Amino acid sequence: MKNYKHIFFDLDHTLWDLERNSAETITELLASYNVDEKVIASKPGFIKEYNKINDALWDQYRLGTIDRKTLRYERFRRVFLFFGIEDQQLAHDFGNAFVRDSPLKPHLIPGALEVLEHLSGHYTLHIITNGFAEAQEKKIKNAGIAHYFEHIINSEMAGFNKPDPRIFEYSLALAKAGKSESIMVGDHLEADILGAKRAGIDQIYYNPARRPHYEELTYEIIHLKELIDLLKKTKEKP
Numbered sequence: 001m002k003n004y005k006h007i008f009f010d011l012d013h014t015l016w017d018l019e020r021n022s023a024e025t026i027t028e029l030l031a032s033y034n035v036d037e038k039v040i041a042s043k044p045g046f047i048k049e050y051n052k053i054n055d056a057l058w059d060q061y062r063l064g065t066i067d068r069k070t071l072r073y074e075r076f077r078r079v080f081l082f083f084g085i086e087d088q089q090l091a092h093d094f095g096n097a098f099v100r101d102s103p104l105k106p107h108l109i110p111g112a113l114e115v116l117e118h119l120s121g122h123y124t125l126h127i128i129t130n131g132f133a134e135a136q137e138k139k140i141k142n143a144g145i146a147h148y149f150e151h152i153i154n155s156e157m158a159g160f161n162k163p164d165p166r167i168f169e170y171s172l173a174l175a176k177a178g179k180s181e182s183i184m185v186g187d188h189l190e191a192d193i194l195g196a197k198r199a200g201i202d203q204i205y206y207n208p209a210r211r212p213h214y215e216e217l218t219y220e221i222i223h224l225k226e227l228i229d230l231l232k233k234t235k236e237k238p
């Protein structure tokens, strides 16, 4: 039986609905910038392509092959280029406006609020995020969830990105939490789950898309609300 005391959450895609918040922001920015009408007409395609490009660039950022400045503009430069627009200035302005506006969006993953409300009565909750400190703090504040967390750890303060075990070590030390009394919840198999596993921390893989994999993990869920019963059971087992 495990007696978990500390739950570490990832933020983007796990609690904060990055996809929905990004789509809303892009929709507003496409309307407010002087973007070619053909692009605006194919908005769902634009957002889909953006997500693909953004994910790939985040993988590179995680590996340390590009820096945050590059990530910020390059994702828009590439998606505009994909739609036939070669405009550095537009990509630059769009990138800045996106970073300014998207953290103000409040949408959470379904069930997040209910789960945080429940779990905060039984556990000490923390966040470990690879996102940029300033943006992540705004997201947490605007979504109204800051008060649920004792520590909000980002990769800038830790000096390492997930899945580097050192960001998990840093987080445990900060929270004064033992490995055996801690569990990590996240949507990214490599960064959150395998990272935590290698650091010796139990994991709950939030996998709503049911992505197939062959990893041996502690737990896996497809809806956040499963967390409540799952964690209750870990206390009951003999």
Ligand SMILES: [Mg+2]
Pocket (backbone or CB within 6 Å): 010, 011, 012, 013, 014, 186, 187, 188
């Ligand atoms: Mg995530």
